[in-house]
Amino acid sequence: MNVKVLFFAQARERAGRGDIALALAPGARVRDALEAIVREHPELASLRPHLAVAVNGALARDDDAVPEGAELALLPPVSGG
DSSP states (O other): OEEEEEEOHHHHHHHTSSEEEEEOOTTOBHHHHHHHHHHHOGGGTTTGGGOEEEETTEEEOTTSBOOTTOEEEEEOOOOOO
16 A cells, blocks of 8 residues: 655754655554554664654654555654754
8 A cells, every 4th residue: 555754853854855656564553553554664773763743744653553545744753842
């Protein structure tokens, strides 16, 4: 199945792009998507423990299912003030 991944803030800077298309196996979970993203963009590995992930606009947990055609947003922690 195919999904779209959006990168924000530090994730966007490290990946060098704003989005990618990602192919996942049917029944994939958020954790599976994150593993695939880090394989494709190893520069994101250090951010992985700190990322929040939204699936179709709703925050998701690692064990949540990723539906076909979903939009995943990688949301690094925000700092500053």
